Amino acid sequence: MELVLLSSDLEAAFADFYHDFVNHDPENAGFYQQGTENFSAYVQQLRDEEKGINLPEGYVPCSHFWLIENTVILGAIRVRHHIENDFLALEGGHIGFDVAPSYRGRGYGKKMLKLVLPKASELGIRNALITADEDNIASRKVIENNGGIFENVVKGKVFPEPIARYWVTCDC
Structure with missing residues (x-):
């Protein structure tokens, strides 16, 4: 099991990952739909995003990693290089992650x-x-199993649900 950057040799695995969301968590499938429409352009967009190239307004440079095992994508995790905008500083944070619906509850989020x-x-x-x-x-x-220290719960401006905020030390 390892974290990798998305590459052209993972296109079939990505399609399976996306369809897992479509079938079991359709509310979040849209986050990955673009990768099914033009995979090579999607991969390039993620690489550009990491370098801060062609970022939409309000976006910051972000590195995208994929947890894989035996060419199966188990999850995706994003590291935003900074949180110097109102949305990220309040709601989005530095790191966001998704475990493929069929692989949830098995410790992959913690590992990722x-x-x-x-x-x-x-x-x-x-x-x-x-x-x-x-x-x-x-x-x-x-988050807690990775040393997350609870700060508070806030009401989001973009996402109105209550959001729990944690701080995790990265110097491992």
Whole structure:
């Protein structure tokens, strides 16, 4: 099991990952739909985003990693290089992650976050803000199991649900 950058040789695995969301968590499938429309352009967009190239307004440079095992994508995790805008500083945080619906509850979120913390440290992030919906107990446990220190619950401006905010030390 390892964290990798998305590449052309993972197109079939990505399609399976996307369809897992479509079939079991359609509310979040849209985040990955673009990758099914033009995979090579999607991969390039993620690489550009990491370099800060062609960022939409309000976006910051962001590194995208994929947890894979035997060419199966188990999850995706993003590290935003900084949180210097109102949305990220309050709601979005430095790190966001998704475990493929069919692989949830098996510890992959915990493992994925553990593996990405040194990468965040390499980007100069010493303490990462990580958020989760207040009622998303699974995500909150992933954060807490990686040393997350609960700060508070806030009401989001973009996402109106209560959001639990945690700080995690990245110097592992």
